[in-house]
Amino acid sequence: MKVLVILGPTATGKTDIALHLARKLNGELVACDSRQVYVGLDIGTGKMPGRQNPKYAIRNTNNNSNFEICASDLSKHNGYWMMDGIKIWMYDVTDPKKQYDVAQYIRGTTKVINDISNKGKLPIIVGGSGLYLKGILQGFSTLGFPINKQLRKSLEGFSLKVLQSKLKKLSREKWQGLNNSDKNNPRRLIRAIELENLPRRSPYGHLRGVTPANVLKIGLKASREMLNQRIDARVLSRMDQGMVEETEQLHKDGLSISRMRELGLEYGVLADYLEGNIDKEQLVKMMQIKIHRYAKRQMTWFNKEKDVRWFDISRAGWQEKVAKLALYWYNNGVTSNK
RNA sequence: CCGCAGGUGGCAGAACGGUUGAUGCAACAGACUGUAAAUCUGUGCCAAGUAGGUUCGACUCCUACCCUGCGGA
Numbered sequence: 001m002k003v004l005v006i007l008g009p010t011a012t013g014k015t016d017i018a019l020h021l022a023r024k025l026n027g028e029l030v031a032c033d034s035r036q037v038y039v040g041l042d043i044g045t046g047k048m049p050g051r052q053n054p055k056y057a058i059r060n061t062n063n064n065s066n067f068e069i070c071a072s073d074l075s076k077h078n079g080y081w082m083m084d085g086i087k088i089w090m091y092d093v094t095d096p097k098k099q100y101d102v103a104q105y106i107r108g109t110t111k112v113i114n115d116i117s118n119k120g121k122l123p124i125i126v127g128g129s130g131l132y133l134k135g136i137l138q139g140f141s142t143l144g145f146p147i148n149k150q151l152r153k154s155l156e157g158f159s160l161k162v163l164q165s166k167l168k169k170l171s172r173e174k175w176q177g178l179n180n181s182d183k184n185n186p187r188r189l190i191r192a193i194e195l196e197n198l199p200r201r202s203p204y205g206h207l208r209g210v211t212p213a214n215v216l217k218i219g220l221k222a223s224r225e226m227l228n229q230r231i232d233a234r235v236l237s238r239m240d241q242g243m244v245e246e247t248e249q250l251h252k253d254g255l256s257i258s259r260m261r262e263l264g265l266e267y268g269v270l271a272d273y274l275e276g277n278i279d280k281e282q283l284v285k286m287m288q289i290k291i292h293r294y295a296k297r298q299m300t301w302f303n304k305e306k307d308v309r310w311f312d313i314s315r316a317g318w319q320e321k322v323a324k325l326a327l328y329w330y331n332n333g334v335t336s337n338k
Numbered sequence: 339c340c341g342c343a344g345g346u347g348g349c350a351g352a353a354c355g356g357u358u359g360a361u362g363c364a365a366c367a368g369a370c371u372g373u374a375a376a377u378c379u380g381u382g383c384c385a386a387g388u389a390g391g392u393u394c395g396a397c398u399c400c401u402a403c404c405c406u407g408c409g410g411a
Contacts, residue, residue, distance in 0.1 A: 010375080034374060045375080101372045131374050140371035147372055181369040181379040191372070207372085265375040289364070294375050300368065 001117045002333070003212040004326060005137075007032075007127040007305065008220035009298040010046075010291060011230040012313050015088075017220070017322060018126045022086045024323060025124075025330045028116045029088040030109060032127035032136065035263060037105065038096035040250050043243040044266040046234070047081065047091055048074075079112075088126075089116070096255055096263065103143045106135040106209050113210045122330065130301035136209040143207035148194050155190050163189040170196040216329045218322055219308040221299070226314055231291045235284060238266075244283075248274065265290050309335070 004027065006014045018029050031037075035045045042048065075082045080089045089112045094100050113136070116123040127133040135143070155163065167189055168175045174192055175183070182188040222230070247260070247270045260271040266287050273283045302308070309325060311318045329335050 034376080099373055102374075103372045106372095129374065131370070131376095135371080138371095142371050145372080179369060179379080181377095183379090185370090185378040187373070187377050188370080194372090262373065262376080264373095267375085291375080293364090296366090297368095297375085301370080301374095 001114075001210070001212040002122060002214045002216075002330070003113065003117075003137075003210065004122055004124045004330075005127060005133065005215060005217040006124065006220065007130075007133060007217060007302060007308065009227060009295040009302070010128055011227060011234050011295065012220035012222055014126050014128065014220055015046075017218075017319060018124050019083065019086055020319070021323065021326050022122075022124055025122045025326060026120075027086075027122035027124040029086060030112055030116070030123055030125045031088055031090040032109075032125050032129050032132050033090075034100070034105070034129050034132060036091050037093045037100055038263075039092045039094065040246075040253075040255075041096055041263070041267070043238050043241050043246045044270070046238070047088075048241075096250065097259060099262075102131055102135050102140070103207060105132050106139065106143065106207055109136050110208075110210050113212075128298060130298065130305070135207075137211070137215065139206055139208035139211070141206045142195060144205040145195055145198055147191075148197065151194055151197060152190060155193060160184060160186055160189075163193070167193050167196065214333055215307075216326065216335065217305065217308045218326065219302060219305070219310040220313055221310055222313045224296075227295050228288075228292050231295060232288045235266075235287045235291065239284060244270065244273070244280075265294060 004021065004025070006018045006021075008014055015029070021027060022029055031047075033045065035041055036047055038045070073082070073084055076092060079091070079093050080087050081091045082088075090105070090109055093108055094104075109132075113123045113125075125133065125136065134140075155166075158166070163186055164175070164183065170193060174196060178188070178192070182192075243266065247255075247267065251257070251260070251274060257271045257275060260267040260274075269278075269283055269286045269290060272278045272286075273280070278286065311322055325335060
């Protein structure tokens with residue numbers, strides 16, 4: 001099975017190039033993003049690509065709360081969108097009020113990718129989320145062990161120190177295996193305790209992704225400065241598109257402020273805005289800053305990713321180069337040089 | 339013009355007459371196996387409006403000036 005991956009930090013134009021390649025290579029897109037999976041988080045998670053493409057501008061329809069997109073043909077479906085004849089999977093697969101996680105994503109995506117492949121089409125994974133991407137491509141050895149809601153709930157209130165000593169008591173070895181960062185990370189400690197609480201390690205702990213035979217990873221990058229500029233512009237553009245209104249509507253439909261905070265980035269800041277803690281100017285500024293940081297973390301993650309063919313989007317003609325490389329790989333199963 | 343309050347790192351914002359100078363945010367670097375656009379770790383910041391004075395010693399006290407905010411005329 002061949003799988004094409006487009007990865008890189010936010011605002012590098014992954015989806016645009018992916019759509020382009022999908023047309024050329026008879027492909028379908030698979031979004032690899034932790035928030036685009038949620039129904040209704042459209043503008044804020046950037047489900048509509050083509051900032052520079054006016055035909056994707058959206059307008060507010062009067063009939064009900066939702067927005068409609070003015071693409072030549074864009075339709076939303078359960079679990080995928082159809083954009084100008086190209087399917088984008090893993091959009092709208094769950095309710096934003098519910099928590100979603102890597103394990104669900106891996107299960108869902110594995111099926112989607114296999115289906116695409118079985119139809120004779122090329123799955124094109126568009127990835128900004130490093131963990132999710134790794135999950136699909138390699139799987140994770142402990143993800144088969146389910147979460148223990150009760151245990152988590154009982155652990156929730158404890159201080160860092162207590163969590164640490166609990167883990168130490170359960171398994172000195174496990175504790176010592178953690179790095180300094182994780183030792184101070186309540187979430188990781190809780191998960192570690194959860195795993196140590198399992199009755200017995202079963203051999204079914206490994207959650208496997210698709211493990212395709214042939215992957216081409218194309219990475220998009222840009223200088224920090226350029227990236228920040230693009231991010232800033234995009235935040236402004238999303239404001240114009242009605243991100244605030246979209247979020248207000250979600251809130252009216254029952255998305256709580258605290259849940260918005262969990263969803264992070266724009267939505268965390270928007271929560272503050274809706275509560276009246278900050279004004280519009282601060283809202284924009286803070287969203288930009290948060291996303292700068294996010295892009296940085298993405299780069300930290302992707303820098304370790306192996307076998308990536310990187311392209312600098314500030315260089316003229318990079319799209320053609322990408323297309324050429326992808327086409328060659330698609331036809332020959334290997335990349336031409338190196 | 340008068341009165342009051344205040345001028346501390348990129349920003350916000352503490353404490354303190356004694357080798358000064360917290361914290362948060364941002365910045366930079368990093369981690370990452372069921373919330374990952376989440377969560378966490380590390381690092382540095384040649385920071386006290388200006389000019390004087392008091393003092394063994396001043397960011398801290400005093401004076402003048404400059405600037406900002408609020409109130410009054």
